[in-house]
Amino acid sequence: MALETAEAPMVVERMLLKNADAVADFVKLFRTRRPSYLVTCARGSSDHAASYFKYLAEIELGVPVCSMGASVVSIYAARLLLRDTILITISQSGRSPDILSVQTQARRAGVPTVAITNDATSPLAKEADICLPLHAGPELSVAATKTFIASASLAAAIVAALAENTRLNNAVHCLPDALAKAQQHRRTEVEDTIAAAASLYILGRGPSLPMAQEIALKLKETCGIHAEAYSAAEVIHGPMELVTERFPILVLAPKDAAFSTTLANLDRLKHAGANILLPVFTETAHSALDPISLVQSFYLSADRISVALGRDPDRPRLLEKVTRTV
DSSP states (O other): OHHHHHHHHHHHHHHHHHTHHHHHHHHHHHHHHOOSOEEEEEOHHHHHHHHHHHHHHHHHTOOOEEEOOTHHHHTTOOOOOOOSOOEEEEESSSOOHHHHHHHHHHHHTTOOEEEEESOTTSHHHHHSSEEEEOOOOOOOSSSOOHHHHHHHHHHHHHHHHHHTOHHHHHHHHTHHHHHHHHTTOOOHHHHHHHHTOSEEEEEEOGGGHHHHHHHHHHHHHHHOOEEEEEETTGGGGTGGGGOOTTOEEEEOOOSSTTHHHHHHHHHHHHHTTOEEEOOOOOOOSSGGGHHHHHHHHHHHHHHHHHHHTTOOTTSOSSOOSOOOOO
């Protein structure tokens, strides 16, 4: 896990270079079809990357993005009434039957399909109209790291191109350097607090919320720690009732449009007794990309916490690398 996390900056640089033509094809498709909304389909870490894409696309393009539940086709045999859209699937293996079933139905309905996968020879890649490979190389650790970073970075590159946002586009291409610097950050007191916790919250808002969900997942699967992700706004509408004295809350707070409201809600949580943990990270050239830098830093923390707890972060007790969900 640590070695593959360290490869992420190089993977992102390679992925951006090799996908330049495919991203241009996506832009051409988008301009031609002019969809009124977009649909994503993914699971696990890939779904967190899809959620990150959703926030960026809705913020930069004003185009609604909805997440399709894969099981509605594979299990419930729903007939999808898709039109005026583009389907984007994200799957590291490109072989999950439920994701494939949604893509198949979309193609039958005449909806263009775009696949983001680490296996360009997979069924998902071969059957899609456009394939955007991650070029991450083999990922052996059960916990996805470099493939998630690459998926999120690719999502940002796509949105920057669609929005013709020069600043965001330039920042995306500076990401490899920022991610390399992000690996140098460590707050031992934050790691020690999390390692000792029976449970904790991870908070984010906007583009950082999917990253909070990704961090919570990593703490569960590599460390066996009960971690739940919430919006920094929604946490005060119910989950705050569980906050007791010194309850740990890890907060992802990049300096974007939500920064001031996040800080205001943190004051309420502190008053309730919460122990607020703020990870350090490398700021990128655009606040929308800072959540990727935060995850890059925290992957290494998760690896260290897992080892400190006597676990093997590469071999979780009950998990396998490829989950072929029906």
